[in-house]
Each structure stands twice: as structure tokens, then as C-alpha cells.
Amino acid sequence: MKVLLLFGMGLLTASSHGQAQPTVRIQLQAAPATHSFSCRYTLRLPAADTASTIVLHLNRQLRLDQVRAPESAAQRVERVFYPYFADTVQRVTVRFARPARKARQLTLSYSGALPPRTFTEQAELYSAHSGWLPYRPYREYDLVQYALEVDVPPGYEVRSSGPARKRRRNRWTFAGTTSALEPTALIARQFANLASPRREISVCKAGAAPVAADSALLRKAEAVIAFYNRTIGRQDSISHFRILLPGTNANAFGLLDNATVITYTSFDVQDRGDLLILAHEISHKWWGYGSVHDENDWLNEAFATYSSLLYLQASGDTTGYRERLTQLTESAVGTPAIIGFNRYAHAPAMYRRVIYNKGTVVLAALRARLGTEKFGALLATVAKQRISTTGALLAVTEQVAGAPTRAWLLARLSE
Numbered sequence: 046m047k048v049l050l051l052f053g054m055g056l057l058t059a060s061s062h063g064q065a066q067p068t069v070r071i072q073l074q075a076a077p078a079t080h081s082f083s084c085r086y087t088l089r090l091p092a093a094d095t096a097s098t099i100v101l102h103l104n105r106q107l108r109l110d111q112v113r114a115p116e117s118a119a120q121r122v123e124r125v126f127y128p129y130f131a132d133t134v135q136r137v138t139v140r141f142a143r144p145a146r147k148a149r150q151l152t153l154s155y156s157g158a159l160p161p162r163t164f165t166e167q168a169e170l171y172s173a174h175s176g177w178l179p180y181r182p183y184r185e186y187d188l189v190q191y192a193l194e195v196d197v198p199p200g201y202e203v204r205s206s207g208p209a210r211k212r213r214r215n216r217w218t219f220a221g222t223t224s225a226l227e228p229t230a231l232i233a234r235q236f237a238n239l240a241s242p243r244r245e246i247s248v249c250k251a252g253a254a255p256v257a258a259d260s261a262l263l264r265k266a267e268a269v270i271a272f273y274n275r276t277i278g279r280q281d282s283i284s285h286f287r288i289l290l291p292g293t294n295a296n297a298f299g300l301l302d303n304a305t306v307i308t309y310t311s312f313d314v315q316d317r318g319d320l321l322i323l324a325h326e327i328s329h330k331w332w333g334y335g336s337v338h339d340e341n342d343w344l345n346e347a348f349a350t351y352s353s354l355l356y357l358q359a360s361g362d363t364t365g366y367r368e369r370l371t372q373l374t375e376s377a378v379g380t381p382a383i384i385g386f387n388r389y390a391h392a393p394a395m396y397r398r399v400i401y402n403k404g405t406v407v408l409a410a411l412r413a414r415l416g417t418e419k420f421g422a423l424l425a426t427v428a429k430q431r432i433s434t435t436g437a438l439l440a441v442t443e444q445v446a447g448a449p450t451r452a453w454l455l456a457r458l459s460e
């Protein structure tokens with residue numbers, strides 16, 4: 046019954062965009078003292094999806110304890126190489142008997158430990174780069190409606206991208222819609238919370254008292270979000286946003302669920318580079334729908350990079366804008382075209398030069414061609430429509446700016 050209730054809750058919050066999404070129920074039991082955990086992960090496909098096979102990948106470091114799939118005809122677990130993570134993974138394949146009488150459902154039970162750099166003495170982070178969730182191959186950033194239940198020992202608390210839907214003793218329940226890898230649980234004995242006056246923007250810091258740099262981070266996040274809500278996000282604005290600071294030291298990443306995780310211990314928005322990272326990651330609220338496996342990743346990374354530069358320029362740092370754009374332009378010289386770019390045929394540095402840098406240079410040139418106002422209208426439309434392919438971008442470009450600009454953009458992306 047509980048399962049049904051939780052799935053029902055997810056359905057009520059179904060996105061109006063696109064077709065029905067899979068629902069996911071994640072039951073995490075965390076043992077912070079040893080940074081280990083066990084998890085039960087249930088994927089349920091939309092009723093209309095009568096796929097005869099479901100495939101899930103699981104990190105090879107985790108122990109797969111059980112696979113359950115009602116009405117399945119066959120199950121197989123094997124080790125395969127997965128290029129996106131450049132690593133071997135456990136591939137679980139379940140075949141179903143036909144015809145489907147119920148929605149397809151698959152549950153994996155597994156256990157293991159968090160990888161290095163996802164925890165400290167004070168906190169541990171279960172999130173997009175912690176390797177703790179299964180995913181459908183090449184669909185790890187597809188949207189899912191999730192319910193996340195986290196059990197922690199007494200004395201620990203849990204934070205996520207939004208407030209808990211429910212808390213009962215040591216179980217915290219969160220829910221929302223985000224990409225399959227992104228349901229997030231940050232666990233610590235104590236948290237410091239900084240919030241904007243109306244509490245719509247907050248900084249949540251694990252395990253340590255806030256310092257001046259955290260207050261500066263909150264103020265900059267407010268300024269960046271206000272700018273984006275006037276520009277790229279004006280048709281689909283941010284109403285609430287959370288920045289999670291786990292205190293680990295690895296990277297920074299945006300979450301589609303109106304949150305970003307910054308794990309640099311020395312992050313300081315007074316530094317131009319850090320400010321650009323913050324603005325880049327916040328903008329992934331809009332730029333997160335292109336496939337990360339092919340050229341369409343430029344719709345994520347170049348758009349986020351150029352958005353951060355737009356903020357920098359609007360905030361008055363026109364020198365920084367020019368310098369950074371010059372660096373990116375030089376880095377993009379002599380690189381392959383964006384259209385047709387295969388990240389798996391190149392070293393990571395070339396991926397960055399093409400998908401991030403060259404894409405940003407193309408967007409700057411498009412703005413120069415259209416003027417800031419029309420370019421802004423185009424970006425806002427692309428964001429609102431959650432454009433996920435370069436072909437769809439070209440079509441919107443034609444609607445907003447005309448056929449010659451579409452042809453011009455296609456040529457820039459092809460050279």
C-alpha cells in the first residue's frame with residue numbers, strides 16, 4: 046500500500062512536459078559511521094511503455110543482492126564496459142513475458158560503500174556523482190519521478206534538493222522530478238542554513254558553521270537567479286533554489302531539481318572563476334535536456350557556459366567577459382565541428398574544447414548577429430521548451446529569427 050501511495054504522489058506531480066516518465070522509489074539505509082549503505086531501487090515504467098526488456102546498470106563496486114521483477118521471463122547479470130563512465134559496470138537485463146498485464150517494474154537490492162571524495166568526517170553525499178544509483182544505459186539523465194526514503198541512525202539529519210515531504214523518526218522522505226542520477230541525500234549530524242529574506246533561496250552547509258564566504262555565496266546566488274529570471278528564465282523562472290555544501294572536495298554540479306551541489310572546500314565567489322562556476326551550475330536548471338552522449342550535450346554545456354558569461358557581463362565585469370570569451374575562442378580553433386562530434390572518439394580535453402568552448406563561441410556569434418534582445422528571446426524560448434536536440438534548436442531559431450539565421454547557425458555548427 047505504501048508503494049502505491051508513494052507512486053501516486055509522484056503521479057500527481059507529473060510534469061506537463063512530454064510523455065509520462067518512469068517512477069522510481071529509492072529506499073536508502075545509510076550507515077554514516079562506515080560510509081556504507083544498502084539500497085532498494087524500484088523502477089516502474091509508465092503503463093503505456095510495454096517494453097519487453099528493461100536494462101539497468103549498477104556500479105561494479107556494489108554488491109547486487111537481489112533482482113525482482115514480477116512477471117519476468119528471464120534475468121541476466123553480466124559485466125560490460127560502459128564508455129560514459131570509462132568503466133566496467135554490472136548490467137542487469139530483465140525480459141518480460143508478453144503481453145504486459147501490469148506496468149513493467151524492476152527492483153534491485155544492493156549494498157556497498159560510498160567512493161572516496163563523497164564523504165568527510167562530518168558528512169556524506171549521495172548524489173549524481175556518488176555512483177550509488179542504477180540507471181538505464183544512455184538514459185541516465187532522462188527525467189524520472191522519484192520518491193527517496195532515507196533511513197539514518199539516531200542523531201543524523203538528511204537534506205536534499207528540496208524540503209522533506211515527510212519525516213518520521215529517523216526516516217526522511219523526499220520526492221520530485223529530476224534526472225535518473227540526481228536524487229540527492231546529504232547526511233550529517235548538523236547543518237547550517239542560510240536563506241534569503243523570503244527563504245526562496247538557501248545555502249545548506251553540512252557539518253560546519255557558516256563563514257563569510259557562505260553569506261557572499263548566498264548573495265551572489267540571489268543576484269545570478271534574479272538575472273536569469275529576467276533573461277533566459279523569463280518564461281520558466283526559478284521560484285526556489287538550494288545550494289548544498291557537503292564540505293567534500295571534488296567538483297560542482299547542477300541538479301535539474303532547482304539545486305546545485307558545490308563540493309569545493311575553498312569556493313569563493315569573489316574569485317571570477319568560482320563565480321562563473323556558480324552561474325554555470327545554476328543555469329543547468331534550464332540547460333539539462335540534451336543527451337550527454339552525443340553532440341547535443343552542447344545544448345547543456347555551451348548554453349550554461351555562455352549563460353554564466355552573460356551574467357558576468359551584466360554584473361559589470363565586461364573585462365572578464367571579453368577575456369574569457371577570447372580564451373574560449375582560441376581554444377576552439379582547429380577543432381572538429383559540433384554537429385557529428387563523437388565524444389567517445391576523442392580525449393576528454395577535445396570534448397571540452399568542442400562541446401563547451403566552441404559551442405560558447407557559436408552562441409556569442411549568434412548574439413552578435415541577432416542583437417542582445419532577440420538573442421535573449423531565443424534563449425528564453427529554448428529554455429521554456431526544454432529543447433533537447435540541435436535539430437529542434439534550429440527549428441526554434443527559424444521561428445524566432447528567420448530562415449537565413451537558421452542556415453547561418455547550421456553552417457557555424459558544421460564547421
Ligand SMILES: [Zn+2]
Pocket residue numbers: 325326329345346349
Ligand atoms: Zn555544466
